[in-house]
Amino acid sequence: MxxxxxxxxxxxxxxxxxxxxxxxxxxxxxxxxxxAEQQFQLTVLIxxxxxxxxxxxxxxxxxxxxxxxxxxxxxxxxxxxxxxxDDVLNKIAESCYETxxxxxxxxxxxxxxxxxxxxxxxxxxxxxxxxxxxxxxxxTNKWYAALLVLAKRKLGMDSDxxxxxxxxxxxxxxxxTIVDKQGYFPGFxxxxxxxxxxxxxxxxxxxxxxxxxxxxxRLATK
Numbered sequence: 001m002x003x004x005x006x007x008x009x010x011x012x013x014x015x016x017x018x019x020x021x022x023x024x025x026x027x028x029x030x031x032x033x034x035x036a037e038q039q040f041q042l043t044v045l046i047x048x049x050x051x052x053x054x055x056x057x058x059x060x061x062x063x064x065x066x067x068x069x070x071x072x073x074x075x076x077x078x079x080x081x082x083x084x085x086d087d088v089l090n091k092i093a094e095s096c097y098e099t100x101x102x103x104x105x106x107x108x109x110x111x112x113x114x115x116x117x118x119x120x121x122x123x124x125x126x127x128x129x130x131x132x133x134x135x136x137x138x139x140t141n142k143w144y145a146a147l148l149v150l151a152k153r154k155l156g157m158d159s160d161x162x163x164x165x166x167x168x169x170x171x172x173x174x175x176x177t178i179v180d181k182q183g184y185f186p187g188f189x190x191x192x193x194x195x196x197x198x199x200x201x202x203x204x205x206x207x208x209x210x211x212x213x214x215x216x217x218r219l220a221t222k
Contacts, residue, residue, distance in 0.1 A: 003052050006089045009130065011100035012050055020096050022046070031092070035084035040065060042088055056085060099124060101131050102147055106200035106209070107164040113210050114145070118217065122147065137220045144169060144220035145213060148188065155185045155197065164200040166209070168216040 014029065022029040022044075029046040041057045056065040068082040099122070102111065114120055114135055122133040131149035136142055146167040152159040165188065170178070172193050178184045179196060183203035187195025198204050198212065 003054060003089060006086065006093050007050075007052055007097065009099060009101045010093055010097040012046055013096055013098055016096040017046065017092075020092065022096075033088060034059070035088060036081050040081060040084075042085060044089065044092065052089075054085065054089070056081065099133075101133070101149060102164045102200075104164045104200050106202065106206060107147065107166075109206055110147070110166060110200065110209060110213070114213065117214075137217065140221055142220040144216045146190075150188070152199075155188065155199070156181060166198050166200055166213075167195050168198065168212050169194060169219040170196045170212070170216065171219070 012029075014024075017029050017031075018024065020031070022031045024030075027048045031044045033042055034040070035042045035056075039059055041059055043055045043057070045053045045055075056068060057063070058065055065081065067078050068085050101124075102108070111122065118135075118137075120135045120138070122135060124130065124133045126132055133147050134143045135145045135147075137144055148165050148167070149162060150165060152161050152163055155165070165185075167187050167190050175186075175193065175196065179186055183199055185197040185199070186192040188197045190197075196212075198209055200209070
């Protein structure tokens with residue numbers, strides 16, 4: 001498996017890296033371990049920008065081993081080294097990384113707002129849809145928001161640009177007055193009488209988005 005695939009849509013938690021055994025020097029976090037029955041030394045390097053690189057060194061010769069990097073190279077021994085290499089990276093991803101699906105500044109500000117205001121973390125409920133996540137109230141267990149990544153065209157716009165959106169509860173009597181199909185849309189894959197969708201692209205002021213989140217949170221009590 002390619003390294004960038006293992007860490008796709010994830011970001012490092014640098015405090016966790018250090019607790020895991022990484023050592024920081026010159027803005028690079030380094031972790032070294034033996035793999036494949038100690039025949040090879042694997043070094044994992046992670047920069048402050050989150051770029052991951054690895055080096056596999058033959059323990060006896062000191063030469064770098066590279067055959068595991070390409071799918072063209074086959075054979076049981078190569079497969080064994082590749083599997084051991086990927087196993088180490090998968091464990092690092094599970095232990096030291098956080099999900100980072102949503103890329104827009106607005107999405108990051110919304111996530112921060114919800115965490116600070118309600119203490120809730122995103123829940124990624126579906127393996128088939130790794131770009132979809134929800135927030136729910138702790139007391140009622142009801143959803144009050146969903147974050148998704150999709151193409152604008154799915155909302156009826158004439159563009160294939162990918163954007164972050166948020167689905168929120170709303171009073172039925174407010175639907176007609178706010179849905180303008182520019183910043184506000186009928187709830188995507190939700191009950192359109194009770195949910196609306198907001199594009200997190202700046203078309204709706206962030207303060208207004210926060211107010212809508214608060215309203216949705218209150219509506220999730222019933």
